[in-house]
Structure formats: C-alpha cells, structure tokens
Amino acid sequence: MTAPDPPSSRDRILEAARRLFHEQGFHATGISTILRESSANSGTLYHYFENKDALLVGVLEYYTRLLHPVVMGPVEQATGDGIERVFILLQNYRDGLASLDFRMGCPIGNLALEVADDHAAARDLIVRNFENWAANVHAWLESARDRLPFSTDLAAMSRFILTVMEGGMMQARAARDIAPMDQSIAHLRAYFDLLQTQAAAERTARGGNSPGDRS
Secondary structure (H helix, E strand, C coil), rough: CCCCCCCCCHCCCCHHHEEEEHHHHHCCHHHHHHHHCCCCCHHHHHHHCHHHHHHHHHHHHHHHHHHHHHHHHHHHHHHHCHHHHHHHHHHHHHHHHHCCCCCCCCCCHHHHHHHHHCCHEEEEEEEEHHHHHHHHHHHHHHHHHHHHCCCCCHHHHHHHHHHHHHHHHHHHHHHHHHHHHHHHHHHHHHHHHHHHHHHHHHHHCCCCCCCCCCC
C-alpha cells in the first residue's frame, strides 16, 4: 500500500490559514503566522494568493470541499436514519464546542460575523457554505419523508436546523455554558417527536398509505 501524497504547498497554506482563522479570527491572524504554521515562504503564498483577502476566499472555498468528507460523511457512516443523522450532527458540534472550552464555535458562523460586511466575495462563499450544509440536511430529511407530515417544508426545516445549531453554539459560547446548546437540541428533538406523531396519525387516517400511494 503506497503512502498518500503529501499535501501541496497551497493546501498546507490553506489548512494553516483555516485553523488560525478559526482559533484567532481573520483580522487577528497575520500573514507571518500563517507562513510559520504552514512552513511556507512569502513567495509561495503570494504565488497562490494575491493578498490576505484572496486567502480568505481560498479558505472558504476549501471549507466547501471539506464539508462532506469531514462533517457530513462521518455522520452518514454512523447511521442510515435521516432524522438521527440530524441529531448526531448537532451532538458533534455540541461535543466539539465543549471539548474546546467554548473557545471556538462554528468556523463559518465566526467568519460570517467577522467579515461578511466588508468582503462581498467572502460573503457569497459563506452563504454557499450555509446552503451546502442545509442541502445535506435536506437530503437526510428527504430520506425520512414518510415519517414527517406531508405538509412539512423540508427546505425550510433544514434552514431551521442550521439556525438551531448556529444559535445554540453562539449562546453557549457567550455564556461559557453548554446548557443553551443542549436546550436547543432537546427542543428540536421534542419538535421532531411531535412531527413524527403527527405523521403517524396521518398514515392511520389514510389507512396506512403514504401520500403518494394510490389505492
């Protein structure tokens, strides 16, 4: 078995910048720190990225590539149940926040607060990252469509789940207490329980058929 290829200089720079922007923030991170952490020289960095703003765009594009293999893929491997995937995902965010002693929240959410007002290209990529996240959750909910009321707007529900995650993490970080995140997840779980009860009642009223079934 051959060893994997080492990361390219560009990927080393992106990974160092991604980590530092998450730990310290975009504005607080200097180019010299990125160079040191990536073991790159300034000529190499500026060969790939015209300036720090271009590096920010590169990091946000990098996040779009990492979303499935790093965030969503492990959840999908853990269970085939679309609804349970939602709660495993939220628990992963919750556990990560607690393990880091509330120092770092969602990296995309952090950048949205810090740079979205001043960087149009970054703002567009932040929106795309959020949309991709919600689209993955939408696909999970679609796989569980028969366990949810027929009228459920799955796209809106996916965005609501994103809001629960971001809002819960932000409140937990501010309070340095995991309780707001736990409460957000618990209330979402209770809501899904109600939806599944409603869906079961709808199936019973239809004689056990799904909305698309024909008698």
